[in-house]
Amino acid sequence: MSYKLLASASALALLFGGQAVAGADRSAAWQAQIGDTAAVQATAKGGAGITIGIVDTGIAASNQEVTGRVLGASSCAAVTFRCSNGVYDDNSHGTAVAAIAAGSYSPTPAISMSGVAPSATILSEKVLNASGTGMNSDIANGITKAVNGGAQVINLSLTYMTNSDIISAVNYAASKNVVIVWAGGNSSANLNNGANTSGLSAAALQRLILVGSVGSNNQISSFSNKPGSGKAGSTAYSSLWLMGNGDSIIAPGLQYGSTSFAYWTGTSMAAPEVAGAVALLEATWPVLMRNGTAAQVLFLTATDLGTKGVDSTYGNGLLNINQAFQPIGALTVTQANGKSTPVSSLTSAMITSGALGNLSAIRSQLSAYTTFDSFQRNFTSNLSGLVSTSSVATVVTPAPVSVSTPTTLGRHLAGGGFVMATGLQPVSFGEAVFGDSGANDVADRMFGARDRGMTAVMLADGRGDVAAVSRGMNSSAAFAQAFWGVDAPAADLTSHIGASTALLNLAQGGNASAIGASLGGRVRLAAGWSATDETTSSGLASNRTLSGASAAVVGATAQVTRRWTLGVSYSGLKETNGLLGSTYDGAGLLSFGGQHRSREVSISTAYDLGSGRSLLAEAAWVSADGAKLNDGLIRDVSNITARAWGVSFVQVDALRAGDSLTVSIRKPLRVSSGTADLAVTTVDDQGYAHTGFTRVGLTPDGNETDLDLAYGTVVRGALRLGGEVDFRSDAQNVRGQNDVAFRLAANLRF
16 A cells, blocks of 8 residues: 655745745744744743654755754665665655754744744654655554654654554554654545544554644635544544644745745645644653643644534644643642642632731742643642732821721729720721611622621729720730739830730730739739630731631739839730731641640830830740641741830820820831741653752741821810821831821810
């Protein structure tokens, strides 16, 4: 049985270095179908490292398109005729096919051209004579020699007529993970005249691609065969069929001169486009070669021209190289335990706290993270969005205005004590904007309004003993009153610093209590407790949608001199699915562990400077337990240390009687040491994935410094006005993130 070429050539009035012709870019004809492949070629390094076997009429190895990339192992594989010129192409067809598959990019003034895989290696096996014919044994030997010569993909731009020799050679190629690309034929008929093919192995059917031709209008070329309804075993030809462009493709035309080009037409031209695409894919992802799935990638990503894989004219559709380089199916990541998890399931992001900044080191790793598609191909994905921070204004803006209906009742007791009860029922965003109407229900759902009220009761006696309970309100102020004493200047200044209550502030929004007692007038003991809301798991200090926390603090102050008071306190924080205020899903991929305990030791010193002036300084040291993890992207977390400090000064009667001016500088809680082991997957040159661990620091990239200026004054006895300006440098401990906030308040006593 003889084979023939599946192409015709017409002269192109263009010599290399001669006058340019409109549309002379050889690749333009098929690039019009599949898009600009320059980016894909760059990603795939032009197919470097892949050898394309061209089983054809031989090759002109010195041709400018292929010179330097034709293997010396190329040979005459014919067994039924003598190759008087060795592997040299006596016809021009083989050189044209090789150039379309793997021609070099030649940006000359005359013609700019590029094969699909311009850096691939070419192995030519000559099996067709000068007239373009050969026998079964020639073709079978050419396939076998190409496989043994190291070809990873073999192009057959010749008649599809299989016999036992050819079947055996194709099965042998498939057993070596070689892809076979076979031109569909130029007879305007069904492949193999509708006859079925038998004997192909499952591996061969997985690696066989049959190619038809379309023109520039994406319609089947008049000469192109169709897959029809025939089958290879139980596999329909249509499911193995792909379309490429085979009309007027510019390629070397040796018949017109050694440096000439010609317009070539036929499925012979469409097939090497597909072979080059396979080379690009396997050069980028060797796993496709090992798994034998490059053909399936091209089939799934082809541009539909009918019913994909079933259509009796277009098969799977038109080759689309750009789409073939996009992920297929759900992307997955490899966890610390080696298991794969879909990226789409990573819906629960970590919300980081100011103590940890924006976790810049982890975000940096996640910004270029290795993910895998359903074909085990690695892609670089930006997963840094899994870590979110609370928004911080970068320009001067007014602080948010809270709308509320407060009610406060207070009564002074005999002996200097008092009792106070406060209720605060927030007015929802929707009600504030739309009034009490149905529209506010929609707005509340959009903006997450909370209907829970806030209450607090405080009792103090004349000796300075204090007891307070609250729900939904920040408990730090109550503890400060218990710690320093009611109406002590230091109690008010504590709120401007927050160092001694750093851990307490991370467990807010639920129930809280505080108690303080004076011992002999010079020493005070105090204790406080606070927790996040057990119902909504959402605190005031940070969004704890996925976590909860409780904190306890004990402390003592001692009046060292008439003006100097020294205080010490010890705090403990227990967090579920949280670490120093960060929150996450404990069962999610980005987790620091289900349970964490932190401890804080703080020292406070208050000094009465006289003349209505007071000074408070605080410093706090925090340590948090690490964690040993098995699942997720983080394996281990080390023990963590953090620090906070601040100084606050108040002047009473600064500008007028009854006013107060407060200036504060503070360094909020910030992690100073600590690391986590993040699972990082790399892929070697052979396409094997390796998951290891990279130790990343948890110290923020910024170092927040806050400057606060507050002023309050009494107007006409009953009305008190107050204002505050707060400037934050590296806000939330995020480098370069600065903001300014303005706050105004009014208090009218009845």
